[in-house]
Amino acid sequence: MVPQELQDLLTDRHNAIVAINRPTSGPQLTPVWFLWDSGAFYFRIGKNTAKYRNITRDPFISLLVHDNAGFRYLTVYGQAQIMDNNPTSVASQIVYKYYAPTLASQKLPPEQEPDVVTIKLQPQKVVAIVEEIAHEAADSWTSNS
Incomplete structure (x- = not known):
């Protein structure tokens, strides 16, 4: 479902922007850290x-992941599932x-997070x-034209 040329967007340290439907006008947009595993976002x-x-x-939500340069992006749509077992x-x-490996072990959350x-x-x-x-626009800044 996700093209091979965009797989790195899912494994690198990019934020995702989640769009959630507010009860009033407009979506609620929030950056989140995410995991892509077995064809699903978490x-x-x-x-x-x-x-x-x-x-x-x-x-029903949307999720956007883009590279820092803004040349590539992936938007997905679907139904959020709240996992009871967290x-x-x-x-x-x-x-x-x-987190960097030297710090990650110190940042692990507790077993129970109610x-x-x-x-x-x-x-x-x-x-x-x-x-x-x-790409063409960005490259134009480095050319000698």
Whole structure:
């Protein structure tokens, strides 16, 4: 479902922007750290947040991952699943993805986190873009024209 040329966006330390439907006008946009594993996205949120309240009200969300230069991006759409068991393995994999190895072991969350849930997003639709015009624009700054 995800093109091979964009797989690195899912494994490198990029943030994802999650769009959650608010009860009033407009989406709620939030950057999150994520894990891509077995064809699904995982991220964690606090139960005391607007994100959690909005997902429980309307589980249909979007998620965007882009490279820092902005030339490539991946947008997925689907229904968020709140994982009741809040797997600690997901939490530790996210920590090891985003923290340097020397610090990651110190940042692992406790076994029990009653105020945090893990969200799973199995993409129902994927839009993958590599914008060639953006490469051309960036390259124009390094040319001697």
